[in-house]
Amino acid sequence: MKIIVENVEKRFIDSRKQEVTALKNINFTIAEQEFVVLVGPSGCGKSTLLNIVGGLMSPSSGEVYFGGVKGNKEPLLSIVFQEIALFPWRTVYENVVFGLEERGASKEEQREKGRRYIEMVGLSGFESAYPKQLSGGMRQRAGIARALAVEPDLLLMDEPFSALDAQTRTIMQEELLSIWNRTKLSTLYVTHNIQEAVYLADRVIVMSRRPGEIKSIIPIDLPKTGRNEEKYRVEFDRYADQIWQLIRHDAQEALKEAE
Numbered sequence: 001m002k003i004i005v006e007n008v009e010k011r012f013i014d015s016r017k018q019e020v021t022a023l024k025n026i027n028f029t030i031a032e033q034e035f036v037v038l039v040g041p042s043g044c045g046k047s048t049l050l051n052i053v054g055g056l057m058s059p060s061s062g063e064v065y066f067g068g069v070k071g072n073k074e075p076l077l078s079i080v081f082q083e084i085a086l087f088p089w090r091t092v093y094e095n096v097v098f099g100l101e102e103r104g105a106s107k108e109e110q111r112e113k114g115r116r117y118i119e120m121v122g123l124s125g126f127e128s129a130y131p132k133q134l135s136g137g138m139r140q141r142a143g144i145a146r147a148l149a150v151e152p153d154l155l156l157m158d159e160p161f162s163a164l165d166a167q168t169r170t171i172m173q174e175e176l177l178s179i180w181n182r183t184k185l186s187t188l189y190v191t192h193n194i195q196e197a198v199y200l201a202d203r204v205i206v207m208s209r210r211p212g213e214i215k216s217i218i219p220i221d222l223p224k225t226g227r228n229e230e231k232y233r234v235e236f237d238r239y240a241d242q243i244w245q246l247i248r249h250d251a252q253e254a255l256k257e258a259e
């Protein structure tokens with residue numbers, strides 16, 4: 001589904017009762033079957049923007065249009081967070097079909113889609129396991145299967161792999177791409193990690209901080225599979241460097257503030 005974000009602005013009142021503009025002049029689209037990554041330094045408003053697109057928060061002004069028109073049908077959205085909240089008392093299968101159950105899908109549809117998406121994320125054989133019996137990577141897989149199982153119009157992912165160790169994270173990125181190649185869902189993905197952005201995105205939206213504005217939108221003109229192969233190394237690094245140059249100053253400022 002096509003998504004249009006138009007003139008979105010978000011203001012908060014901080015603890016000192018001061019108004020803070022977290023987002024300003026945010027305009028972009030996500031095309032049908034497009035993977036868009038939001039990248040920027042800490043505090044630039046990435047999560048706020050994802051929450052607004054996901055309907056968890058309303059903008060102070062501006063609009064988000066689904067299907068390209070205002071008031072189009074209620075979109076079906078799935079969100080995957082850094083810490084996936086699986087229900088501890090439900091098995092992997094029961095977690096994955098949760099959204100389908102909520103939507104009143106028949107048992108047969110639940111079985112069919114549950115099996116399909118559990119297989120897609122590589123968890124076949126773990127259907128009856130409980131979350132506490134799984135590794136962090138496996139829990140994320142189960143959460144992704146749950147998000148996919150309802151076959152949403154838009155998939156929103158907020159740093160889904162940042163709590164994982166580096167190796168698991170690399171594997172999950174590869175698997176996410178292979179899943180995406182099969183589902184081709186419009187996706188909005190938030191990360192701090194520039195390499196991850198270049199690896200996954202059709203387009204990278206680079207944000208600046210205070211107020212969070214769009215600095216640049218960079219189409220990644222590399223094939224969607226095998227981007228990490230040696231033959232693309234130079235171009236890959238060129239994109240990563242271009243993005244780093246755009247956020248470098250803001251990232252240093254964010255670091256100073258955190259100290």
Ligand SMILES: Nc1ncnc2c1ncn2[C@@H]1O[C@H](COP(=O)(O)OP(=O)(O)OP(=O)(O)O)[C@@H](O)[C@H]1O
Binds near residue numbers: 012013022041045192
């Ligand atoms: N509920 C809130 N009340 C007040 N200020 C808020 C609130 N939520 C976010 N902010 C402020 O808005 C700005 C953007 O926050 P947000 O969490 O969206 O940034 P981010 O880019 O996702 O950060 P990070 O990468 O560190 O997660 C920050 O300055 C933050 O302090």
